[in-house]
Amino acid sequence: MPMTFQVQFQNPYQKLSVKELLEDKLLIPRKIRYFLRTKKHVLINNQPINWQSSVEHGDDVTLIFDDDDYPAKTILFGDKQLVQPVYEDEHFIIVNKPEGMKTHANQPNELALLNHVSAYAGQTCYVVHRLDKETSGLVLFAKNPFILPILNRMLEKKAIKxxxxxxxxxxxxxxxxxxxxxxxxxxxxxxxxxxxxxxxxxxxxxxxxxxxxxxxxxxxxxxxxxxxxxxxxxxxxxxxxxxxxxxxxxxxxxxxxxxxxKLTLTHPMTGQQLSFQAKSDSFEQKLNTQA
Missing domain, CATH: 3.30.2350.10 (Pseudouridine synthase)
Known part of the structure; x- marks a missing residue:
């Protein structure tokens, strides 16, 4: 079965086991942890490891995923010119949504912000949280199905503010x-x-x-x-x-x-504290009429 994608990062945490890294720090769901372990798809410094092996701070971690781990999903691409990116890396993208645009489509042929973001990224993206159509501002999207449940659990644990x-x-x-x-x-x-x-x-x-x-x-x-x-x-x-x-x-x-x-979070793959802000021209214009 062909590989769909790999996730590579430097361990941002102090010494811990592979099990602790994947389960406690990265919040990887049990099903995916099972696949990673049985297929030996976790490499530390490019070497296969035992599940109880230690991971040192700064070690290179590689996670390999097959199509049966995360079945391929396609989405209708929208217009990348409609995207106002605020932050992007290989794991997720944060954009500034204008008012009047849906976060995700309700009909198969409908285009919404998710479709435009996917076109901008050149790949299928995934909604982490949504804003009402009438609301403007920062929206977070996962760029692969591996990071999506991690970000979802961070949202549940109030680690994304x-x-x-x-x-x-x-x-x-x-x-x-x-x-x-x-x-x-x-x-x-x-x-x-x-x-x-x-x-x-x-x-x-x-x-x-x-x-x-x-x-x-x-x-x-x-x-x-x-x-x-x-x-x-x-x-x-x-x-x-x-x-x-x-x-x-x-x-x-x-x-x-x-x-x-404003949106703040700790990057789950790097441990970096991230904080982003974005304005809305139409919001500011209306606010300026209140004085």
Whole structure:
């Protein structure tokens, strides 16, 4: 069976076993660890190893994957000119999504940001997290199926942090506040979500008031969870609907004033601390009219 791809990196951690590296540090799923071990597809400094072998800091690690490890997946390529890259390496890519563009397509022939990013990268990419169509900002994509579950587990463990700017209506907010209202599906409108503290899913949003305007406020939102429409629902439920929200603001005007401006994580393959920020011209233009 032909090889599909290899992953190579220098071990960024202190001395540990191969098992600890793959299981505890890289968070590789059990099924894939089994394949790597039985096929002897882990090399340390280009040498085959025992599963309990030690890996020193700085050792060259090579992981080899077959087609049956990760079946090939193809995607319809979009327009690479529509991509605003912020960071890219062999493992993942972070881009700045404009408002009005879906993160991924819902129909086979539909083109969305994922299709455009795949065209830009010249290969099939994978969504790690999504933004609503109306929201702009930073989105993370995996560039191979090996790194995808690692990034997904980092997201679950809150090792990937996402920060948003939102321009909201309503009375003056405290300097900081945390919303913990549970979120569930709207029973009569499948597009919407509602606060449902009895049957909903846990949702935690941390807010910081950044600036107060004559009629509105700019807030920073940081997520502990990633429920659909989480920020939009929490703010509207607590009487601070986001300006321009077509679903949750009683009088929406202009674009949804929600922008994912910052994303931070520790690179799982290098241990490097990474932090990225991106602006939105349309968000800034609307903000400048508030003074």
């Amino acid at each position: 996402r920060y948003y700017w939102a321009l909201v209506d309503g009375k003056t907010l405290p300097k900081t506040i945390t919303y913990k209202d549970k979120i569930g599906r709207h029973r009569h409108d499948r597009r919407k979500r509602i606060v449902d503290n009895k049957h909903g899913q846990t949702a935690i949003t941390h807010l910081k008031r950044l600036k107060t305007y004559p009629k509105n406020q700019l807030v920073e939102c940081q997520l502990d969870t990633g429920r659909t429409h989480q920020i939009r629902v929490h703010l509207s439920y607590n009487e601070h609907p986001i300006i321009g929200d077509p679903l949750y603001h009683p009088h929406p005007k202009g674009r949804l004033m929600l922008h994912a401006y």
